[in-house]
Amino acid sequence: MTVATGVRGEDRQNAIAGWLFMTPTLLIFSVFIIIPIIAAVYFSMTNWNGISPPAEANFIGLDNYKAILTEPGIRQTDFFTALKNTTYFALGVVPMQTILSLLLAVVVNQSLLRFKSFFRTTYYFPSITSSVAISLMFLFFYQKSGLVNQVLGTLTFGAWEPIAWMADPRGLIHIVLSWFGLTIQTAPDFLTQTDLFGVTLWSWISGPSVALTGIMIMNTWTTIGTMMIIFLAALQDIPNFVYEASQIDGASPWTQFRRITLPMLRPTMFFVVTLGLIGTYQVFDQIYVMSSGGPAKTTLTIAYLVYRNGFNNSQMGLGAAIAIVLFIIIFALTMIQRRITGSEADN
Amino acid sequence: MNKRLLTLWVLLLVGVLLAACGGTAAEPTAAPETTEVDTAVQEPAATEPAAEAPVAEAPAADVVQLQLMGWASSDAENIRLQEMIDNFNAANSDVQANLLLVPDYDTKLQTSLAGGAPPDVFYIDSFKLPDFVAANAIAPLGDKLENVDDFYPNLREAFTLDGTFYCPPKDFSTLALEYNKDMFDAAGLEYPTADWTWDDLRAAAEALTDSDNGVYGMVLSADMARWIAFLYQADGAVTNADFTAMTLDSPAAQEAMDFYVGLVQDGYAAQPADLDSGWPGEAFGKQQAAMSMEGNWIISYLNDQFPDVNFGVTELPAGPGGDATMSFTVCYGVPANAAHMDASVRLVNFLTGPDGMKAWTDLGLAMPTRASLRDGWLEKYPDLEPFLNGADYAYPWQFRPGFQDVLDTVNSGLQEAFTGLATTEQVLQNAQEVGTEVLNR
Numbered sequence: 001m002t003v004a005t006g007v008r009g010e011d012r013q014n015a016i017a018g019w020l021f022m023t024p025t026l027l028i029f030s031v032f033i034i035i036p037i038i039a040a041v042y043f044s045m046t047n048w049n050g051i052s053p054p055a056e057a058n059f060i061g062l063d064n065y066k067a068i069l070t071e072p073g074i075r076q077t078d079f080f081t082a083l084k085n086t087t088y089f090a091l092g093v094v095p096m097q098t099i100l101s102l103l104l105a106v107v108v109n110q111s112l113l114r115f116k117s118f119f120r121t122t123y124y125f126p127s128i129t130s131s132v133a134i135s136l137m138f139l140f141f142y143q144k145s146g147l148v149n150q151v152l153g154t155l156t157f158g159a160w161e162p163i164a165w166m167a168d169p170r171g172l173i174h175i176v177l178s179w180f181g182l183t184i185q186t187a188p189d190f191l192t193q194t195d196l197f198g199v200t201l202w203s204w205i206s207g208p209s210v211a212l213t214g215i216m217i218m219n220t221w222t223t224i225g226t227m228m229i230i231f232l233a234a235l236q237d238i239p240n241f242v243y244e245a246s247q248i249d250g251a252s253p254w255t256q257f258r259r260i261t262l263p264m265l266r267p268t269m270f271f272v273v274t275l276g277l278i279g280t281y282q283v284f285d286q287i288y289v290m291s292s293g294g295p296a297k298t299t300l301t302i303a304y305l306v307y308r309n310g311f312n313n314s315q316m317g318l319g320a321a322i323a324i325v326l327f328i329i330i331f332a333l334t335m336i337q338r339r340i341t342g343s344e345a346d347n
Numbered sequence: 348m349n350k351r352l353l354t355l356w357v358l359l360l361v362g363v364l365l366a367a368c369g370g371t372a373a374e375p376t377a378a379p380e381t382t383e384v385d386t387a388v389q390e391p392a393a394t395e396p397a398a399e400a401p402v403a404e405a406p407a408a409d410v411v412q413l414q415l416m417g418w419a420s421s422d423a424e425n426i427r428l429q430e431m432i433d434n435f436n437a438a439n440s441d442v443q444a445n446l447l448l449v450p451d452y453d454t455k456l457q458t459s460l461a462g463g464a465p466p467d468v469f470y471i472d473s474f475k476l477p478d479f480v481a482a483n484a485i486a487p488l489g490d491k492l493e494n495v496d497d498f499y500p501n502l503r504e505a506f507t508l509d510g511t512f513y514c515p516p517k518d519f520s521t522l523a524l525e526y527n528k529d530m531f532d533a534a535g536l537e538y539p540t541a542d543w544t545w546d547d548l549r550a551a552a553e554a555l556t557d558s559d560n561g562v563y564g565m566v567l568s569a570d571m572a573r574w575i576a577f578l579y580q581a582d583g584a585v586t587n588a589d590f591t592a593m594t595l596d597s598p599a600a601q602e603a604m605d606f607y608v609g610l611v612q613d614g615y616a617a618q619p620a621d622l623d624s625g626w627p628g629e630a631f632g633k634q635q636a637a638m639s640m641e642g643n644w645i646i647s648y649l650n651d652q653f654p655d656v657n658f659g660v661t662e663l664p665a666g667p668g669g670d671a672t673m674s675f676t677v678c679y680g681v682p683a684n685a686a687h688m689d690a691s692v693r694l695v696n697f698l699t700g701p702d703g704m705k706a707w708t709d710l711g712l713a714m715p716t717r718a719s720l721r722d723g724w725l726e727k728y729p730d731l732e733p734f735l736n737g738a739d740y741a742y743p744w745q746f747r748p749g750f751q752d753v754l755d756t757v758n759s760g761l762q763e764a765f766t767g768l769a770t771t772e773q774v775l776q777n778a779q780e781v782g783t784e785v786l787n788r
Contacts, residue, residue, distance in 0.1 A: 051482035074752050074781045143623045167620030296762040313751045314478040
């Protein structure tokens with residue numbers, strides 16, 4: 001933005017008009033964004049319980065941050081459990097949704113494909129459907145006698161043992177380890193006894209629980225539509241002559257995809273992965289509807305922990321502190337990811 | 348990109364905040380609301396026939412407007428409550444009460460309290476009471492209430508903190524044992540009685556289990572609110588009497604935990620989710636479990652959803668420490684800085700006084716909290732006697748501020764113990780540590 005510093009009357013007039021046009025946005029921005037941010041930072045340093053008027057809250061400095069980050073106790077354990085769950089959630093969902101949506105975008109971008117708009121609509125549909133409605137539907141799918149178990153049973157000719165997905169706290173990595181005889185009973189002491197931020201090493205390596213995996217799959221399904229649209233727009237931006245030129249040079253479709261499509265999609269890739277990281281690190285509504293953090297806190301995510309502290313545990317100040325830490329985590333992750341994707345992507 | 352990221356994140360954060368705060372605006376409520384508005388408007392018009400003002404005009408200035416906020420229950424209960432409010436309004440020309448039944452009640456109540464504009468009277472669950480008291484959010488009504496000694500002692504205790512009785516219980520439920528008569532007949536077993544012990548329960552659960560066909564003796568959930576009945580039956584307790592120390596490391600607690608988890612681990616009981624159900628009542632109704640231990644709310648649910656199930660109810664079995672059950676109750680609270688204290692107390696007394704309590708509980712859905720109404724109620728609903736009998740030996744569902752952390756820890760631990768991911772010793776040790784931390788806060 002160029003700041004209007006001109007002395008000529010016309011410039012000044014333009015500047016005034018500019019500010020006038022921006023006033024509504026600026027007002028809304030400060031009332032609904034700037035002030036709440038400041039308030040959230042302030043409340044994160046108070047012991048506000050969320051019930052009494054906020055003015056009665058006492059300033060307690062960084063105590064809330066210490067409680068979740070450094071002091072052993074249930075608050076620290078809960079926070080790092082949530083961080084663990086959320087990280088597994090992001091590690092699963094972000095790559096899945098990026099790869100699948102790119103794949104779908106490439107497919108519906110094929111000029112040879114018929115009924116293109118039908119497929120585009122179908123793939124995009126989950127993204128515009130109410131997340132709560134989808135969550136309720138998946139709750140039925142994931143029942144013990146539900147669709148998912150039945151399909152898996154049919155595919156494996158009955159070898160699949162039906163499980164109650166949303167009530168299963170076993171971690172995926174733990175399940176795999178148990179095939180090799182490694183369970184909490186047989187695991188070496190350094191795994192079960194070493195405590196890292198209130199969570200044992202054994203718990204850290206649990207992997208996402210079966211219940212969380214169920215939500216991850218659903219989350220991927222609901223988000224790939226939006227990501228597909230973004231990729232599709234970028235794909236259609238790639239000029240055709242590049243492909244034609246490569247064709248003359250004898251490039252195969254696979255080489256074209258690897259050497260032309262992927263590099264040209266790099267800025268979009270950055271955007272999609274960033275959106276994915278933000279979305280997964282603050283997943284809330286699907287947890288709220290489907291599992292409320294259970295079974296055994298294995299679907300407790302950071303955003304849900306914020307809500308739970310604010311409204312179930314009467315610790316609004318602590319909840320605000322967790323929200324601020326969540327912001328810092330997302331911000332840091334985005335910075336790291338930007339480094340990796342390369343700075344030329346940022347435009 | 349930074350700015351955009353920041354904005355995006357903040358937008359979402361603010362969205363959540365707004366969603367939480369925006370709740371103060373009046374929301375459309377259950378159907379009774381509309382009839383209510385009519386009467387509220389007609390009332391002043393009738394008392395002032397000379398007034399030429401249109402009907403839609405606000406009521407006279409000297410009429411106190413009260414708002415009663417709660418959550419919606421069954422239609423029958425919502426309509427009955429509205430009728431009672433109408434009766435109150437008809438009998439009190441200077442007070443007009445409005446009933447507001449809201450979804451997402453806890454969030455809404457909390458934000459309206461924090462916002463300084465709480466409803467004049469509102470529901471408080473006994474488990475939540477300590478948090479509200481700790482926040483100085485509610486007024487102690489104990490000495491303003493009618494005939495306090497008539498309330499069952501354990502229900503008074505449920506709303507008493509450090510010797511102060513805060514609010515009168517509007518009704519209550521207790522846990523009892525529901526059993527499927529047909530399944531007991533088929534297995535050739537005697538029906539459960541109030542004299543049953545843990546051993547009887549376990550033996551019957553074992554005999555009734557047919558896991559190949561997905562049928563279990565009992566349905567149990569990973570829920571402290573159910574396990575705790577066994578804890579008290581084993582003569583254990585969550586804390587000592589003056590709430591200064593946790594007592595979940597006791598042998599009694601271990602015994603209760605081993606018994607409860609053992610039923611599931613040995614395959615004689617299953618969790619609702621393993622029976623394709625959202626809660627134990629559903630599994631019981633689907634006849635996939637022969638016994639459940641729910642409160643009286645299950646009765647209307649079963650009659651409604653599973654009218655063909657032939658079931659009976661008896662009191663919970665006795666443990667090594669004798670009889671015990673849990674009572675779950677909600678009271679009518681008044682905020683500490685009540686704008687219309689006298690009128691609010693009048694409404695509360697109207698609703699929980701002997702007459703109001705009788706009118707409310709005559710529906711047979713929730714039980715009267717006044718001992719004097721016991722016989723009359725049992726005459727109408729003899730089948731529910733096991734639930735009401737529980738009032739004599741029930742424990743209140745109320746602890747200390749911040750006990751949600753303990754509840755979450757125990758629930759999560761039970762879930763792990765059911766699945767074999769943790770031992771019962773670890774679960775209790777965890778709960779003991781978390782509870783100690785909460786008590787020392």
